[in-house]
Amino acid sequence: MSYCVNCGVELADSENICPLCGTEVINPAKPAVRVHQYPYPRRVETLSKNIDKKFLVSIAGTLMLIPTAITIFCDFVSGGGISWSLYVAGAMLMLFTWIFLPMLFRKSRPWLSLSLDSIAAALYVGVICAVSGGDWYWTLGLPITASCCGLVVFLAVLFELESTKGILIRAAFVLFGVGLLTVVLELIINLHLGLSLIPRWSGYVFTPCLLLGIAALILRRQKNFKEEIRRRFYV
Amino acid sequence: MKTPPKWMKLDNAAKIYPAAKRRDWAAMFRVSANLNEEVDPEVLKQALQSTLRRFPSFALRLRRGAFWYYLEHLEGCPDVQPDVNNPCVRLIPSENNGFSFRVRYYRNRIAVEIFHVLSDGTGGLCFLKTLVAEYLRLRYGADIPRDGEILDCSVNAPQEEYEDGFPAAARRFTRSRRESDAYHICGTDEKDGFINITTGIIPVSDLLVRAREKGVSITEYLVAVMLLSLDRLQRNACRRESRLKPVKVNVPINLRRFFPCRTMRNFASYVNPGIDPRLGSYTLDEALKAVHHYMGTEVTEKMLAAKITTNVRSEQNPLLRIMPLFVKNAAMKLVFNLVGDRKSSTSLSNLGAVRLPVEMEKHVTRMDFILGPLSYNRDVCAAISYGDKLYLNFTRTIKEPDFEREFFTRLVKLGIHVKIESNQR
Numbered sequence: 001m002s003y004c005v006n007c008g009v010e011l012a013d014s015e016n017i018c019p020l021c022g023t024e025v026i027n028p029a030k031p032a033v034r035v036h037q038y039p040y041p042r043r044v045e046t047l048s049k050n051i052d053k054k055f056l057v058s059i060a061g062t063l064m065l066i067p068t069a070i071t072i073f074c075d076f077v078s079g080g081g082i083s084w085s086l087y088v089a090g091a092m093l094m095l096f097t098w099i100f101l102p103m104l105f106r107k108s109r110p111w112l113s114l115s116l117d118s119i120a121a122a123l124y125v126g127v128i129c130a131v132s133g134g135d136w137y138w139t140l141g142l143p144i145t146a147s148c149c150g151l152v153v154f155l156a157v158l159f160e161l162e163s164t165k166g167i168l169i170r171a172a173f174v175l176f177g178v179g180l181l182t183v184v185l186e187l188i189i190n191l192h193l194g195l196s197l198i199p200r201w202s203g204y205v206f207t208p209c210l211l212l213g214i215a216a217l218i219l220r221r222q223k224n225f226k227e228e229i230r231r232r233f234y235v
Numbered sequence: 236m237k238t239p240p241k242w243m244k245l246d247n248a249a250k251i252y253p254a255a256k257r258r259d260w261a262a263m264f265r266v267s268a269n270l271n272e273e274v275d276p277e278v279l280k281q282a283l284q285s286t287l288r289r290f291p292s293f294a295l296r297l298r299r300g301a302f303w304y305y306l307e308h309l310e311g312c313p314d315v316q317p318d319v320n321n322p323c324v325r326l327i328p329s330e331n332n333g334f335s336f337r338v339r340y341y342r343n344r345i346a347v348e349i350f351h352v353l354s355d356g357t358g359g360l361c362f363l364k365t366l367v368a369e370y371l372r373l374r375y376g377a378d379i380p381r382d383g384e385i386l387d388c389s390v391n392a393p394q395e396e397y398e399d400g401f402p403a404a405a406r407r408f409t410r411s412r413r414e415s416d417a418y419h420i421c422g423t424d425e426k427d428g429f430i431n432i433t434t435g436i437i438p439v440s441d442l443l444v445r446a447r448e449k450g451v452s453i454t455e456y457l458v459a460v461m462l463l464s465l466d467r468l469q470r471n472a473c474r475r476e477s478r479l480k481p482v483k484v485n486v487p488i489n490l491r492r493f494f495p496c497r498t499m500r501n502f503a504s505y506v507n508p509g510i511d512p513r514l515g516s517y518t519l520d521e522a523l524k525a526v527h528h529y530m531g532t533e534v535t536e537k538m539l540a541a542k543i544t545t546n547v548r549s550e551q552n553p554l555l556r557i558m559p560l561f562v563k564n565a566a567m568k569l570v571f572n573l574v575g576d577r578k579s580s581t582s583l584s585n586l587g588a589v590r591l592p593v594e595m596e597k598h599v600t601r602m603d604f605i606l607g608p609l610s611y612n613r614d615v616c617a618a619i620s621y622g623d624k625l626y627l628n629f630t631r632t633i634k635e636p637d638f639e640r641e642f643f644t645r646l647v648k649l650g651i652h653v654k655i656e657s658n659q660r
Binding site for chain 2: 038046
């Protein structure tokens with residue numbers, strides 16, 4: 001018979017520490033004689049927390065098929081062929097790839113799902129170009145989509161690394177990326193329009209992005225300054 | 236005697252539980268009995284089969300209708316399972332042959348865990364007593380006299396045992412459910428839904444002397460000590476007096492004491508005695524007086540009938556009735572979250588003193604009653620007394636045992652002997 005020195009309650013023989021305060025039971029009269037008659041078995045019951053994702057994806061997919069099928073039907077009945085309903089079908093396919101396809105992966109794989117998203121986006125732009133009868137896809141649509149998506153995938157891979165933890169370094173990379181992207185965009189547009197290849201307006205974006213990015217990298221190393229900012233601007 | 240129906244409606248109190256249940260939580264409770272010898276699972280299974288025939292309100296599967304959930308008769312019997320460390324984890328019917336209760340054994344203990352949709356504590360205790368009596372009959376050939384609480388398994392259940400007692404108890408006038416929100420015990424969540432059980436074992440005679448001195452019942456005495464403990468916890472956590480909230484303890488009331496009803500399904504109401512710490516610090520005598528007089532006015536046949544009427548009227552509301560189940564579920568979940576546990580800081584469910592016939596008493600050494608975790612209140616308590624011992628089981632889903640510690644050390648300071656055991660790993 002032991003008592004907790006802290007709480008004054010008697011403790012059952014099964015208790016090594018007081019369940020109320022965590023004080024260890026040390027009883028010199030009963031040294032280390034443990035009766036292993038626990039009031040409860042050791043096995044812990046757990047509830048599985050997994051939602052059946054496959055089921056969710058199939059339900060969502062079926063639901064998305066409804067508007068798609070209806071628009072295709074309307075398009076066919078009213079025009080005798082399939083034209084504008086491809087916008088809806090393409091958009092649905094793209095949404096499905098963006099939102100529901102990643103749920104089927106066992107682990108989270110950001111770069112893989114982002115690559116799939118990019119392919120879906122590029123295809124959708126292609127569909128728009130084809131249906132609207134434009135000739136801008138190969139020279140303008142695809143390169144712009146590819147460079148935007150390339151930047152996002154690159155940033156996703158970069159942010160997976162251990163050395164890029166922290167908001168300032170990530171902000172710096174985002175700024176550098178956006179700056180570079182504008183330059184590339186201007187190049188693509190100029191190529192498409194047949195203008196001179198020397199970048200002009202993208203400089204207005206690129207320069208501040210570069211400088212702000214460098215500032216973020218410098219700030220990252222200044223512990224005192226960061227502390228100062230935090231102190232003055234805390235909410 | 237009529238054969239039990241193939242399906243039944245949920246009783247008035249049970250309607251909220253399927254709507255309020257979540258993927259990882261449902262309102263469960265557990266009653267258990269310890270025998271003087273190790274339990275034989277084979278015999279227990281046989282005993283369960285014959286007990287279940289006598290309790291048609293337990294052999295039910297919860298199904299979804301278009302407008303309400305309903306309970307469908309179920310053949311067969313759930314498997315008898317070995318016990319676990321954390322009882323009252325949400326029951327998944329599909330893993331339990333469709334049943335909404337389970338029977339568990341560990342060494343010399345038989346435990347029944349029940350989803351509240353089937354029955355309340357009193358019904359559950361009756362089921363357990365009958366199960367143990369059947370077990371003793373099969374195992375030792377014990378001849379145990381059957382009465383209103385240990386049922387005779389050789390006859391069929393009369394209709395009054397599986398009917399809904401609430402509509403008959405309802406009258407004309409209703410009462411407002413309005414009440415102020417109460418203080419809540421906060422703490423760090425346990426991982427993976429682990430449930431801490433702390434049992435305090437107290438000599439009934441000690442407690443009875445103390446309660447009689449003050450002219451109150453044991454429940455009222457325990458509630459008053461709980462209120463003072465909650466008050467201390469709140470004052471420790473909250474610096475500004477103006478921010479203090481009332482502390483209240485939810486006390487379920489067995490309605491069979493007030494209304495002529497022998498149902499084995501839900502037939503309980505509750506009251507929320509409490510004190511308001513903003514008015515100042517209460518002494519034990521003041522808290523006892525507050526609780527005693529509150530219970531005196533609230534726990535009466537008239538007040539309880541008005542409370543029942545309110546619930547029966549909302550159930551009969553035509554607008555609510557024609558709503559499809561999924562809309563109703565959302566509405567009832569909202570109501571449950573707004574008024575459910577919010578109005579009390581903790582629960583003290585006291586099943587009272589269990590008396591067993593002599594033939595059974597010599598085999599049964601101990602009885603326990605455990606509440607499953609509540610949805611909002613993180614530390615709740617259930618009490619049952621057997622022989623000269625009162626077993627107080629605290630169910631806690633947070634790591635900090637502050638409430639139990641405050642409560643039990645208070646009892647110790649009042650000169651009451653407390654013995655503690657737990658399911659800590």
